[in-house]
Amino acid sequence: MFLLQFSFFAEAMLDPVDFLALQAIRKSLHDLPGSNFFHSWDFTSDPCGFAGVYCDGDKVVSLNLGDPRAGSPGLSGRIDPAIGKLSALTELSIVPGRIMGALPATISQLKDLRFLAISRNFISGDYNQLTGTISPSIGSLPELSNLILCHNHLTGSIPPFLSQSLTRIDLKRNSLTGSISPASLPPSLRYLSLAWNQLTGPVDRVLIRLNQLNYLDLSLNRLTGTIPDRIFAFPITNLQLQRNFFYGPIQPANRVTIPTVDLSYNRFSGGISPLLSSVENLYLNSNRFTGEVPASFVDRLLSASIQTLYLQHNFLTGIQISPAAEIPVSSSLCLQYNCMVPPLQTPCPLKAGPQKTRPTTQCNEWRG
Numbered sequence: 383m384f385l386l387q388f389s390f391f392a393e394a395m396l397d398p399v400d401f402l403a404l405q406a407i408r409k410s411l412h413d414l415p416g417s418n419f420f421h422s423w424d425f426t427s428d429p430c431g432f433a434g435v436y437c438d439g440d441k442v443v444s445l446n447l448g449d450p451r452a453g454s455p456g457l458s459g460r461i462d463p464a465i466g467k468l469s470a471l472t473e474l475s476i477v478p479g480r481i482m483g484a485l486p487a488t489i490s491q492l493k494d495l496r497f498l499a500i501s502r503n504f505i506s507g508d509y510n511q512l513t514g515t516i517s518p519s520i521g522s523l524p525e526l527s528n529l530i531l532c533h534n535h536l537t538g539s540i541p542p543f544l545s546q547s548l549t550r551i552d553l554k555r556n557s558l559t560g561s562i563s564p565a566s567l568p569p570s571l572r573y574l575s576l577a578w579n580q581l582t583g584p585v586d587r588v589l590i591r592l593n594q595l596n597y598l599d600l601s602l603n604r605l606t607g608t609i610p611d612r613i614f615a616f617p618i619t620n621l622q623l624q625r626n627f628f629y630g631p632i633q634p635a636n637r638v639t640i641p642t643v644d645l646s647y648n649r650f651s652g653g654i655s656p657l658l659s660s661v662e663n664l665y666l667n668s669n670r671f672t673g674e675v676p677a678s679f680v681d682r683l684l685s686a687s688i689q690t691l692y693l694q695h696n697f698l699t700g701i702q703i704s705p706a707a708e709i710p711v712s713s714s715l716c717l718q719y720n721c722m723v724p725p726l727q728t729p730c731p732l733k734a735g736p737q738k739t740r741p742t743t744q745c746n747e748w749r750g
């Protein structure tokens with residue numbers, strides 16, 4: 383009788399719907415060996431005192447599942463659809479582990495949800511393995527500000543996101559396909575990572591709208607077309623576009639404030655703009671750039687203002703630098719495998735290969 387009374391008292395402290403939802407969530411998830419996260423989840427006590435559960439009054443407002451400390455083994459199992467019953471939930475995160483299955487469609491019922499993060503295991507090598515598509519209903523969540531679903535097995539296309547307060551999307555290392563609709567991403571985004579997927583099509587109309595970005599990574603996809611010059615006027619501090627199929631010359635706007643630009647392993651062509659010489663670490667290797675390297679690059683390289691200048695594996699025809707010039711020890715220059723004999727020998731990455739110049743037959747094909 384005492385146990386029944388105590389259980390009723392504990393249940394009465396939390397909204398009954400939330401209480402039953404937490405029970406369902408607990409039944410569908412389990413501690414991996416070495417994890418003790420669910421030890422405190424004793425439903426004869428107040429669930430608002432459980433590890434990872436935060437309440438406001440009688441409602442659960444935040445649910446952080448798994449021990450967040452580095453090296454924690456994480457959880458296994460599936461996310462129960464009852465998650466959608468936590469009507470006041472604003473934050474949902476699951477630490478890296480072995481969560482499998484699809485994201486429940488009921489997540490779309492969480493109209494106050496601002497933060498959703500379910501990603502890989504960074505320590506042990508295990509991964510959360512969410513499968514299926516990103517439901518359009520997730521994109522329709524009106525208050526969503528952070529979406530982190532990287533390092534999973536999600537497929538399909540990227541849905542439109544309607545929240546005008548969305549600042550972060552991290553979907554890297556999934557198996558997403560299709561093109562990105564120009565109107566699918568809100569201008570409020572400051573962080574966008576879609577790397578290591580199978581996305582296709584042009585992105586110029588998408589990027590022009592995202593004028594608040596300060597981090598952009600679209601590398602290792604199958605994207606095509608040109609990169610709009612206007613994005614170089616955005617407040618981006620990290621830009622990675624390597625290993626796609628973009629084309630056309632790179633012509634930044636009047637001011638470049640980016641410490642690192644990596645455009646390597648694409649199909650960019652044309653001349654190299656002198657405006658890019660204000661970048662501290664510039665990777666233009668393995669493209670189809672032609673012409674001479676602008677003199678502004680040499681000046682900034684010799685003054686140690688440029689720390690990395692990788693121009694190998696292009697079709698460049700010259701650079702105005704003295705063979706006796708001394709490259710600062712803090713700077714790196716690589717000119718191998720272009721349509722010229724490098725005027726001075728500098729250390730290059732091993733991937734640059736042993737050949738110093740490109741075969742003349744290839745250079746004649748590109749000349750002019």
